[in-house]
Amino acid sequence: MRLVAQRYTDQELFAAIQGGGKACDQAIQYLYKKHLEKICKFVTGRNGSREEAKDVFQDAIVNLLVGIQEGKFEQKSSLGTYLYAISKNLWYRRFNRSLKQDNLESAGVSEEIEDGTPEILLMEDHQREMLGDLLSHLKPKCKEVLTLWSQRFSMKEIASQLAYSNEQVVRNKKNHCLKELKEMVRKNPDVQSLMAELVEK
Amino acid sequence: METENTTFLQIEAYLGKEMNEEERLIFEQEMESNSDLAHEVALQRKTHALLSLNNQLAYKAKLQAFDAELEAAQTTVIRPFWTQTWVKAVAGVAFLLVLGYSLAYLQYNSQSIRQGAFSPYNNAFSVRHTDSELEKILKDGIEAYSEQRYQTAIELLSQIPYDPAQPLPRLYLGISYLAIGDGEAALRELHPISQTNSAVSQAAEWYGLLAQLEEGPTDAALAHLKEVASTPDHSYQKKAQGLHRQLDHPLRRWLRIP
Numbered sequence: 001m002r003l004v005a006q007r008y009t010d011q012e013l014f015a016a017i018q019g020g021g022k023a024c025d026q027a028i029q030y031l032y033k034k035h036l037e038k039i040c041k042f043v044t045g046r047n048g049s050r051e052e053a054k055d056v057f058q059d060a061i062v063n064l065l066v067g068i069q070e071g072k073f074e075q076k077s078s079l080g081t082y083l084y085a086i087s088k089n090l091w092y093r094r095f096n097r098s099l100k101q102d103n104l105e106s107a108g109v110s111e112e113i114e115d116g117t118p119e120i121l122l123m124e125d126h127q128r129e130m131l132g133d134l135l136s137h138l139k140p141k142c143k144e145v146l147t148l149w150s151q152r153f154s155m156k157e158i159a160s161q162l163a164y165s166n167e168q169v170v171r172n173k174k175n176h177c178l179k180e181l182k183e184m185v186r187k188n189p190d191v192q193s194l195m196a197e198l199v200e201k
Numbered sequence: 202m203e204t205e206n207t208t209f210l211q212i213e214a215y216l217g218k219e220m221n222e223e224e225r226l227i228f229e230q231e232m233e234s235n236s237d238l239a240h241e242v243a244l245q246r247k248t249h250a251l252l253s254l255n256n257q258l259a260y261k262a263k264l265q266a267f268d269a270e271l272e273a274a275q276t277t278v279i280r281p282f283w284t285q286t287w288v289k290a291v292a293g294v295a296f297l298l299v300l301g302y303s304l305a306y307l308q309y310n311s312q313s314i315r316q317g318a319f320s321p322y323n324n325a326f327s328v329r330h331t332d333s334e335l336e337k338i339l340k341d342g343i344e345a346y347s348e349q350r351y352q353t354a355i356e357l358l359s360q361i362p363y364d365p366a367q368p369l370p371r372l373y374l375g376i377s378y379l380a381i382g383d384g385e386a387a388l389r390e391l392h393p394i395s396q397t398n399s400a401v402s403q404a405a406e407w408y409g410l411l412a413q414l415e416e417g418p419t420d421a422a423l424a425h426l427k428e429v430a431s432t433p434d435h436s437y438q439k440k441a442q443g444l445h446r447q448l449d450h451p452l453r454r455w456l457r458i459p
Binding site: 025028029032033036054058059061062065066070128131134135139140141142146147150151162163164165166168169172173175176177178179181182185186191192195196198 | 384
């Protein structure tokens with residue numbers, strides 16, 4: 001089993017995540033494998049579990065990903081330091097640990113990092129279900145095309161992955177499916193308010 | 202319809218930051234004076250936000266799957282001596298290989314079965330010599346279709362207005378879409394013909410059915426296939442029976458392979 005053989009610099013990681021697609025998947029796997037044990041050590045050293053550590057670390061990576069792809073991330077420290085700080089903040093908040101139990105400086109983080117909260121963390125279970133339910137009304141191919149497109153896979157990558165003859169077909173398909181989804185959103189006021197609520201936060 | 206599509210594409214360019222400074226300013230001024238446009242932009246922005254949320258969930262799921270993969274690679278299972286015989290190891294590997302091969306074969310096959318059922322409908326249409334521009338486009342479109350240059354056929358035949366009394370050009374347009382893998386567009390063109398009493402309505406229904414399957418073998422598509430397969434006077438009954446037999450394989454159903 002090949003589990004991330006390539007090595008990256010921070011700049012390469014940043015570019016890969018920004019570009020999306022397959023390269024982004026590989027970059028986040030690299031980050032996950034490289035830094036997971038450090039987060040686990042931090043959490044288990046404070047009576048937390050490995051599962052808690054993994055949960056917050058996965059959210060920290062999603063946070064980083066959204067920040068970079070939406071142009072909201074400003075790189076003031078290394079990506080590793082950023083992920084470490086975000087994971088710690090999330091763990092303290094989510095598992096109701098007291099910040100006083102620990103000294104941030106002694107844990108090796110010399111700067112406070114402001115973390116934006118990814119929208120998924122703000123969603124309740126029933127809201128996730130609502131979202132899943134809406135998307136389940138799309139035809140399977142439409143869902144695949146839109147998912148890959150929104151993960152920034154190029155038209156060429158999508159054409160090759162879904163066996164379309166060329167990029168123009170994918171472009172037409174994406175527009176058609178997006179229109180369908182827009183009509184579903186138009187007919188669903190609950191989804192509209194959820195989106196407005198989360199986007200404003 | 203055309204205007205709606207243009208507005209949709211303009212909003213896409215605006216949200217995707219593909220407009221230059223001048224275009225963006227004009228668009229934003231238009232939004233300020235046109236509340237309908239502003240509403241459409243807000244709705245499209247929410248649709249994008251919905252996909253972004255779905256993405257975040259998808260990335261978290263990808264990380265969880267990757268974590269499971271890492272765990273599996275790192276876990277060393279210590280088994281009692283009697284379970285560690287080479288025979289069991291070889292049998293295990295062989296079993297996995299056979300299972301993997303079977304799954305890969307079934308998955309590959311579902312797609313190839315659907316694609317294998319497609320063969321272009323023979324051209325039965327001739328265009329007399331004419332100086333009319335439209336007829337010239339039609340002639341070139343039919344020629345491209347006959348030579349299986351489907352992308353060109355689409356570009357040309359989509360310019361010909363639909364005439365229910367002469368549905369062949371539209372049938373060829375639908376089949377061309379199907380040939381390049383755009384089931385959705387194929388269905389859009391073929392469905393109206395399949396609802397008529399014309400000589401090619403059954404052909405349109407058959408290719409429309411393949412287009413439905415191309416979009417994913419949903420229960421509705423399989424039910425439609427079964428219906429054609431059990432209609433004795435349908436010209437495509439035999440083809441439908443063969444395809445239904447292959448797609449409705451019990452193992453494929455049990456494993457939920459599309």
